[in-house]
Amino acid sequence: MADVVDRLVAHVARSCAVEIDVTSRARVEYSYDASNYRVAPGAVAFPRSPDEVSELLASCHRVGLAVTAxxxxxxxxxxxxxxGMVVDFSRYMNRIVRIDEASRSAVVxxxxxxxxxxxxxxxxTGGRLTFAPDPSSSSRATVGGSVANDACGNHSVRHGRTSDHVLSLDLVLADGVRVTADRSGLAATDADDAVAVERAEQITHQLEQLTRDHLxxxxLELDRIPRQVSGFHLSHLLPERGFDVARALVGSEGACAVVVSATVALVDVAPSALLMVLGYHDVVEAARDVPTILRYSPAAVEGIDVTIVETMRARRGPDSVAAxxxxxxxxFVDLDGENSEAVAARGGELIAELGELGRLVDSLGVSDADARKGLWRVREDGAGLSSRIARDDGSVVTTxxxxxxxxxxxxxxxDYLSDFRLLLQQxxxxxxMYGHFGAGCMHIRINFDLASEQGRSEMARFLRAAARLVVAHGGTLSGEHGDGRARSELLSEMYSPALMAAFGTFKRIFDPEQLLNPGVIVNPPSMTADLALAEPPARDWVTAFDFGQGESRSAGGxxxxLxxxxxxxxxxxxxxxxxxxSFRATGAEKDSTRARARVLQEMVRGTGNLADGWRAEEVLEVLDLCLSCKACSSDCPTGVDMATYKxxxxxxxxxxxxxxxxxxxLGWLPVLLSATSRLSRIANAVLSSPVRPxxxxxxxxxxxxxxxxxxxxRALRSALGAPSGGSEAADVVLVVDTFTKAFRPEVAGAARRVLESHRSAxxxxxxxxGLTWVSTGQLAMARKRMSRTVAALDDGSDRPVVVIEPSCAAALRKDLPELLGSDAAHRVAGRVRSFAQQVSAQVAEGWLPRTPVPPEVTVQTHCHEYAVFDAQxxxxxxxxxxxxxxxEATGCCGVAGNFGFEPQHYDLSMWVAEQGLAPALRAAPDAPVLTDGFSCHMQVRQLTGRHAPxxxxxxxxxxxxxxxxxGTRP
Incomplete structure (x- = not known):
């Protein structure tokens, strides 16, 4: 089968001008989405226009190659x-073509x-309008995907589903013909295209007959509840619904036609909003109050349970979730309206009524926009946070x-949730459990055993029982994400044979050869086919880092x-x-953390070109533009740490x-700098001479x-004002790291004076x-250096170890215990503080700076401090x-250790700076700039052209x- 697909792909690549990637690396990257499945495509295409999409699909149609948008x-x-061919629209076809406030519409x-x-x-529109669908993935989900799955989001209680906002769709059929569907039917996109005109008329007649046959x-079976997304939305073809072909195609998951443009409606934004956070004993008790809450016209009613909150706090620190x-x-109940007083009054009435019902435990009203955003993030990260549940005993359950x-x-x-909990127990x-309580839609991740045949069989039995349960409650298998490979096999539990036959006819009308996203909704494979975890790792993977949280480094860690x-x-x-x-700079899937993780997953699976394991060049390629910034270890809800994997x-x-x-x-920089400290004058002269390049x-x-x-x-001693070493009776230990010693001695002196204005140091x-050896993957040497550091700092005290350079502080806090694994390493790591942490601690103890501080600053937080300590x-x-x-110049500075100093990465380094740092510097050219990180300091020098310390x-x-x-205060 793979050979046939490869031949078909080769033929398509020769016959059309669309950008197509057939590399094994790209095929791995696009073998996955956010589901449990892994299906390797023959190639990935990146069209730039509707004409290219038409050309591509026509070529695939001629040879019988399947296409997945x-x-x-x-x-x-x-x-x-x-x-077959996966078509990625996010790379190039991502423009917002037109926004028309007068008609309250947008073309995208x-x-x-x-x-x-x-x-x-x-x-x-001056904040007056917005596009309503706002799923938790809205920061990366696309309009095309939302149309395909009929996405909803947090505010669907007010605004419904994507299908409620689609006015028309420009489509390419499986054979490359272009048609347009709107709320009154189907027509050729180009009225002069005779073939398209004929096809549109043919499809229209067939759809009218299908509707007459299944009125x-x-x-009776469709649109019974607000979130009935499963199957095709054929009720929109009914005469009383206006034969709305556009809305009938929303939610068809790319199985009938490929969307190349969408005209969508826009909705009003209320001027005032209040987030009511309501506490309950459990999710069932919370769900019983939903009908009452809906009477108060909320814009959103979202729910989470304590597991997600505890996991977020365990992973990101106790302050990561607001009170x-x-x-x-x-x-989370979002109330909105024309003025804040009326909204607050409505919130008060709601709390009073819920209090009388007796289930509400406690409540909180949040009007501050930043505080609301922070709370919504807990809900938005639910899918990632709930994938690895932190237990009280320190164990982790994967769902x-x-x-x-x-x-x-x-x-x-x-009642449904109560019965569902009993099914889980059975x-x-x-x-x-979390999700859109106001719309009756639940997101429930479950600890299935996907790696064993018995576990997969048990999962299939459970899913069929769950399907029967939700149908018994008058519900739907899918309320937002579509059926896909996960639930299409179960549609017969929900719909009659006659309606299932109608679904099959609907697909054939648009796609007679069954080439578009085959196996979705119609003629599906088994829901346990193509599960990614069904193929175990090829062998044990012995590692230097402890990926098993104290378990054997050679087991499954x-x-x-990954x-x-x-x-x-x-x-x-x-x-x-x-x-x-890197992804923000290039927009290429290859340069995302996800793609890197997927290629590494394939490496441990040992398939294809990646069977070379650690020697695989494809892995080296996908890791090349990783800056090792560590931000993913904090920003990724699942805690992926690509810097460590790299x-x-x-x-x-x-x-x-x-x-x-x-x-x-650069990897051996500490050793080189030890020499240059003796020969600094000569080194500086050489690097200022014509031989510098x-x-x-x-x-x-x-x-x-x-x-x-x-x-x-001598300069370092002068700046510090004292010899190295010191009294073990001092209150804190100040570590002057390699970068500070070699390049910023004035910072070392200032740090000492700040600490000693409060405590002895x-x-x-x-x-x-050992950071430079870690970031370049020279882990044996890193462990040697770290072992010496542990021996020096593990003095039996609990004194804070304050490290001036935040990347070095992060290495001692996180990399040190993961590489060494000893009790002493964990003791030392637990005492480490970044300098900013120490300042906050001193203020909490009653200390205040003796010198006036500027009222305004621009600050570039080092990525490692952001990730390992706290973003704030x-x-x-x-x-x-x-x-x-x-x-705050939010984002990576772009230098990231050795990355920005390497010739092949310099341009990307400067592009990355444009994401946050460079605009912040331009916005306030006269404001003091704070860069605790040496890399960030160097990038500011590069961007401003000012090379003084x-x-x-x-x-x-x-x-x-x-x-x-x-001191060199700004």
């Missing part, structure tokens, strides 16, 4: 994977991201989709860590957080082989990057975090010392109490 690849039901290409569309609509089934009212399950999308009428939700399963990526695609977002800077891979890939030159020059190229470095001046030992200049660490420290205006400053310099001691 794909947007952001966030499908949880396996809707976006297929064996299928690859346009939902959140981008909403932001652009808001910008062009009873369409009226919630008492309870173990919560409803999977499969039954994450059922829906019933809201008034039946509580099968000995655990389910995490590494494959299990499979934390479940494909939800947060790394494909262009806004919010820091992840993933370090592990490089460690094995280059074992016994020649490495890139930069791995020697040659020297840099010999070291594998780009001459385009400005370099800092090397510091002598022991100064250590003799320890190394720098902001919190600045607020604590009294800085009133903080302009004061071009940007460390937080220690901002707070330095003694200018006359060498």
């Amino acid at each position: 794909r947007g952001g690849g966030t499908s949880m039901a396996g809707n976006a994977v297929g064996r 290409e299928p690859g346009a991201v939902l959140s981008v569309l909403s932001q652009e609509v808001s910008a062009q 009873g089934e369409f009226r 919630l009212p008492d309870g173990r399950a919560w409803l 999977w989709p499969g039954w994450e999308d059922s829906a019933v009428a809201p008034e039946r939700l509580a 099968f000995g399963l655990v389910g995490v 590494f494959p299990e860590a 499979h934390r990526c479940i494909g939800i695609g947060r790394c494909r977002s262009h806004s919010g957080g820091v992840m993933c800077p 370090a592990e891979f490089l460690h094995h890939h280059y074992a016994g082989r020649r490495r890139p030159l930069s791995h020697y020059s 040659l020297v840099l190229r010999l070291g594998g470095l780009t001459p385009q990057r400005s370099l800092p001046h090397f510091t002598s030992r 022991e100064i250590r200049t003799d320890v190394c975090c 660490t720098q902001r919190g420290a600045l607020r604590a010392v009294g800085v009133s205006t903080i302009r 004061s071009a940007s400053a460390h937080l220690a310099q901002l707070l330095d109490p003694a200018d006359d001691h060498g």
Whole structure:
């Protein structure tokens, strides 16, 4: 079968001009979506226009090659994977063509991201209008995908489904013919295209006959509840519904035609909003109050249980979730209106009535926009957070989709959930419940055993029982995500044989040869076919890092860590957080964290070209543009840590082989800097001479990057004002890291003075975090250096270990215990603080800086500090010392250790800077710039052209109490 597909793909690639990727790496990347399934395509196409889509589909049709359309690849039901040609619309066909406030409509290409569309609509209409569908994946899900699955989102209680907002669809049929569907029928996109005119008339007649033949089934079995998404939406073809072909095709999952443009309606945005957070004992109790809540006209009623909240706090720290009212399950009720007083009054009436009913435990009203956004993020990250449940005993339970999308009428939700919990108990399963309570739609992830034949068989039995249960409650298998490979086999449990036959006829009318997304809704394979975890790892994977949380490093730790990526695609977002800077720069799936994880998963599976394992060049290629910023370890709801995976891979890939030159020059930087501290004058002279480009190229470095001046030992001693070492009786230990010693001695002096203005400090200049060896995958050397550091710092005390450079602090906090695994390593790691953390701690103890702080600063938080400590660490420290205006350059600076110094990465490094840092610098050219990280400091110098140490400053310099001691406060 694979050989046949390859031959067909080769023929298509020769016959059309569309960009097509047939590499094994790309085929792996597009073998997955956010579901449990893995289906390798023959190739991936990236069309740039409707004409190219038409040409591509015509070529595929001629040879009988199946086609699967794909947007952001966030499908949880396996809707976006297929064996033939996968067509990625997100790469190029992602434009917002037109926004018309007068007609309250927008014309968009299928690859346009939902959140981008909403932001652009808001910008062009002064915040008056928006596109209503807002699923939790809206930061990366596309309009085409939303049309395919009839997506809804948090505010569907008010605004319904995507089908309620589609005005017309420009389509390409399986044979390349272009037609347009609207709310009154189907016509040729080009009225002069005789073939398209004939096809549109033919399809129209066939649809009219189909409707006449099945009037009873369409009226009685479809559209019974608000979220009935399963199957085709054929009730829109009824005479009383106006023969709305466009809406009939919404939710068809790309199985009938391919969308190349959509005209969508826009809705009003209420001027005032109030988020009511309601606490309950459990989700069933919460669900019983939903009918009452709906009487108050909420815009959204969303629910989560305590498991998601506890997991988020365990993974991201206790402050990652704002204070919630008492309870173990919560409803987020969004009230809105014309003025805040009326909205607040309605909220008060709601709380009073719910209190009388007796189920409400506690409540909280949140009007602040930032606070509301933070709480909504907990709900939006539900799919990722609930995939790995943190238990009280420290263990982790892994859950999977499969039954994450059922829906019933809201008034039946509580009884359904109660019965569903009994079904879980009957099968000995655990389910995490969250979702759109106001619409009766639940997302439930379950701890299926997908790796064993017995587990897969048990899953199939459970899903069939669950289907019968939801149908018994008058519900639907899918309320938002579509049926796909996960539920299409179960549609016969929900619909009559006559309606199932009508579904088959509907598909054949549009796609007679069954080439578009075959196996979805009509003629599906078994729901247990093509499960990704059905193929176990090829062998044990012995690793340097401990991926098993204390278990054997050679057991399932590494494959299990890689499979934390479940494909939800947060790394494909262009806004919010820091992840993933390379994808944000290129827009290519290859450069997303998800693609890297998927290729690594395939490596441990040992298939195809990736059977080479650690030596696989495809893995090296997909990891090439990873900046090792670590942001994914924090921003990814499932906790994927690609920087660590990359370090592990490089460690094995280059074992016994020649490495890139930069791995020697920058990987061994601490050793080189030890020498240059004695010969700093000579080193600086060489790098200021005409031989500079040659020297840099010999070291594998780009001459385009400005370099800092090397510091002598004498200069460091002068800046510190004391010899290295110190008293073990001191209150804190200040680690002066390699970067600070070599390039920013003035920061070391300032840091010491800030600490000693509050407590006594022991100064250590003799320890190394090993970061440069970690980031270049030289883990044996990293462990040696780290072992020495642990021996030096594990002194039996619990004194804070304050590290000036945040990336070094992060390495000691996270990489140190994962590489060494000893009790001593964990003790030392637990004491480590970034400098900003120490400042916040000092303020909490009553300390205040002796010197005035500027009222406004621009701050670039180092990615490693953001990821390992807290995204708000720098902001919190600045607020604590009294800085009133903080302009945060959210995003990676682009240098990221050795990455931005390498010739092949320099351009991307500068593109990454344009995501946050460069615009922030341009917005406030005169504001002080804080860069605790040395990489960030170097990028600011590069961007501003100012090469003096004061071009940007460390937080220690901002707070330095003694200018006359060498402080360089901005």
